[in-house]
Amino acid sequence: MPEVSDVNRALRQAAGLPELQDPTEPNLLRDMFPYHAVPRVAFDGQIEPLDPAPHFFITDTTFRDGQQARPPYTAAQIVELYRMLHRLGGKRGVIRQSEFFLYSQLDREAVRRCQELGCEFPEITGWIRAVGADLRLVREMGLKETGILTSCSDYHIFHKLKKTRRQAMDGYLEIVQAALDAGLRIRCHLEDITRADIGGFVIPFVARLMELSAASAIPVKIRLCDTLGFGVPFSGAALPRGVPRLVATLRRECGVPSDCLEWHGHNDFHKVLANATAAWLYGCTYANGTLLGLGERTGNPPLEGLVVDYVSLTGDDTGVDLSVITEIAAYFEREIGYRVAPNYPFVGRDFNLTRAGIHADGLMKDEEIYNIFDTRALLRRPPRVAVDKTSGSAGIAWWINAYFGLPPQAQVDKRSAQVAQLVQWVDCQYAGGRTTSISDEEMADAVRIYLPELFQRHAAQRA
Secondary structure (H helix, E strand, C coil): CCEECCHHHHHHHHCCCCCCCCCCCCCCCCCCCCCCCCCCCEECCCCCCCCCCCCCEEEECCCCHHHHCCCCCCHHHHHHHHHHHHHHHCCCCCEEEEEECCCCHHHHHHHHHHHHCCCCCCEEEEEECCCHHHHHHHHHCCCCEEEEECCCCHHHHHHCCCCCHHHHHHHHHHHHHHHHHCCCEEEEEEECHHHCCHHHHHHHHHHHHHHHHHHHCCCEEEEEEECCCCCECCCCECCCCEHHHHHHHHHHHHCCCHHHEEEEECCCCCCHHHHHHHHHHCCCCEEEEEHHHCCCCCCCCEHHHHHHHHHHHHCCCCCCCCHHHHHHHHHHHHHHCCCCCCCCCCCCCCCCEECCHHHHHHHHHCHHHCCCCCHHHHCCCCCEECECCCCHHHHHHHHHHHHCCCCHHHCCCCCCHHHHHHHHHHHHHHHCCCCCCECHHHHHHHHHHHCHHHHHHHHHHHC
């Protein structure tokens, strides 16, 4: 059974005094994170009510976190992907921002070339460490907003930074103040928040950030970074792992407005997209993701999944162009050399492919029976079937009609003599001991033999 935590009860008792707790030893929350066992999800008997943000937006980190998972993109590739992000998010800026590294010459060239495109959305922002030298890079590039790494768990403060909580917080506030003095908008990245001492460090730190924001009249955003994917989307999950509770706590205890909250997650425990949408539903305006979910280790929320969830949750598809998702995947495979997993949702080669003959028969009668939505219209991806020993006449007829793009009036009937000959040919393949599916190339060659007129007509059209 899940454990019950009293962390939240204690937090409520002390919430009126957001003072930094500065212990000499780190609090590693061993009751939740035993390390030599699977992490525990604790509940405290309190259910967080739904309280959606007034608006949902998506932010992109393909060119920052996404480049920590693969060889760097070239400047030309970044520019082309940025163009597609602009088209995917539409002129209304559903994809609001995209963050960039600024350290190398390639990084800065890519930023300049994207700036030259003149797109309002996604806004180009930076990512820096909490040091003055990095802040100068932001100003040199002419950016209006930057993220600043502000690690907040004792794992990072004590073991990585080798500092006390007071030293860490004072250093963070110093660089934030310098950035505000320079007129920059700031986004503080609370790294590893799902293992942090919320009452002892996070709340005092965020409360101070809100004071600096109010004094400068410049918004300070708080990015909640689920660095190791420990977050869970359950409304009754306790701090620090419960995403609903984290978002609600920062709103209640620190007065952070929804439009200054952003979620950034990782997929170590297969909850990356669920956590991002949970953040939206409990008051966080921005959900951060990457194209195809590429990011450090297990990756970030797939940006294409966030776009589809945005449409699903808001009912508004007027600000996005879902068909660009298909173009993005094709670009990754063709120009970048990245192989998309065949079963990857929305863009994988087989994502809307069925192998069962009985399913193919259903598709022929009404494709809505076995297709998630009209993938032909929304993603420019008609549903497909694979041909194998279970396909039968329905599956083969569907394959022919889909592969050759035949309009309804010209489609091949599953009861035709030619389809019957193809069924016999397929059966012979498996009677001889074959175990693999028949490839599109093999099927096309077979159609050349059994339906030569159709094949020649298709070849002429492509020429």
